[in-house]
Amino acid sequence: MATYLVTGANRGIGLAYCRQLHSRGDQVIAVCRQSSDELDALGVRIESGIELTSADSVAALVNGLGDQKLDCVILNAGILQSMGLNDLDPDSIRQQFEVNALAPLLLARALVPLMPEGSKLALMTSRMGSIEDNTSGGSYGYRMSKVALNIAGKSLAVDLKTSGIAVAILHPGLVKTRMIKFNPSGISPEESVQGLIARIDALTLENSGSFWHASGTLLPW
Ligand SMILES: NC(=O)c1ccc[n+]([C@@H]2O[C@H](COP(=O)([O-])OP(=O)(O)OC[C@H]3O[C@@H](n4cnc5c(N)ncnc54)[C@H](OP(=O)(O)O)[C@@H]3O)[C@@H](O)[C@H]2O)c1
Numbered sequence: 001m002a003t004y005l006v007t008g009a010n011r012g013i014g015l016a017y018c019r020q021l022h023s024r025g026d027q028v029i030a031v032c033r034q035s036s037d038e039l040d041a042l043g044v045r046i047e048s049g050i051e052l053t054s055a056d057s058v059a060a061l062v063n064g065l066g067d068q069k070l071d072c073v074i075l076n077a078g079i080l081q082s083m084g085l086n087d088l089d090p091d092s093i094r095q096q097f098e099v100n101a102l103a104p105l106l107l108a109r110a111l112v113p114l115m116p117e118g119s120k121l122a123l124m125t126s127r128m129g130s131i132e133d134n135t136s137g138g139s140y141g142y143r144m145s146k147v148a149l150n151i152a153g154k155s156l157a158v159d160l161k162t163s164g165i166a167v168a169i170l171h172p173g174l175v176k177t178r179m180i181k182f183n184p185s186g187i188s189p190e191e192s193v194q195g196l197i198a199r200i201d202a203l204t205l206e207n208s209g210s211f212w213h214a215s216g217t218l219l220p221w
Helices: 012-023 036-044 056-066 090-114 142-164 187-201
Strands: 003-007 029-033 044-049 070-075 120-124 164-171 210-213
Touching: 003 012, 003 036, 003 090, 012 029, 012 036, 012 044, 012 070, 029 036, 036 056, 044 056, 090 120, 090 142, 120 142, 120 187, 142 164
Parallel strands: 003 029, 003 070, 029 044, 070 120, 120 164, 164 210
Antiparallel strands: none
C-alpha cells in the first residue's frame, strides 16, 4: 500500500484520483480548500482549509503531515479563466500563473523532504501549455501558466533525479468537469484518471520529465 497526496481533491479529476486510488487499496491524503459530500463519503484522510496560494496554508499542511512519508504527490489543483487578446485581464493572468504554476512548484519544494527515494511527483498540466500544439490561440493566462508549469516540471525532473524522485507532466484529455462547464464532448473524470494512474504507475527515473497525454501518447512541448 502506497501513500498518495492529491490536491484539488474535492471535485473533478482530483476526486476521481482519490476514489480510484482508495478503491485499489492505496492510502490517500486528500488536500482541498473545502471538502465535498463525495470526498467525505470515500473515508480517506482529508486535509481541508488548504489554500494553495497561501504560504501559511502550505506550512500548516506540511506541519500536519509530520513525518508522514509520501510515495506519490499529485499536484492537480488548477483554474481556467478564458480570455482573448481583446479582453486581456492582467490580474486574471497573474492569478492563473500563481495557482497553476507557482503554487505547485512551491508545494513540491515543501513536500520533497517527505518523499523517499523511488517516490513520484505528478503535475497536472494541459495540452494548452504545448507551444507546438497551439493552433487555436487565445486563452493567454491559462496557456502561459501551463507552459510555466511544464518547464518547472522539467527542471524538477532534472533536479530530483539524484534523490530518486521521478516527475510526470500530465495532460488529462478534455474532461467533463466544472472547469470546462461539463462540456459534453469531454470524457468522464473516471475514464481520464484510469489513464493518468496508468501513466503514474509506469513512471520511472528513465522516462521522468516527459509530457504525457492520459492516453499514453507523448505530447510535444
Ligand atoms: N477538465 C479538463 O478538461 C482539463 C484539461 C486539461 C487540464 N486540466 C487540469 O486538470 C486539473 C484538474 O482540473 P479539473 O478539470 O478537475 O477542474 P475543477 O473541477 O475545476 O477542479 C479544480 C480543483 O482545483 C482546486 N483549486 C483551484 N484553485 C485552488 C487554490 N487556489 N487552492 C486550492 N485548491 C484550488 C479546486 O478547489 P475548489 O473547489 O476549492 O475551487 C478544485 O478542487 C487542473 O490543473 C486543470 O488545469 C483539466
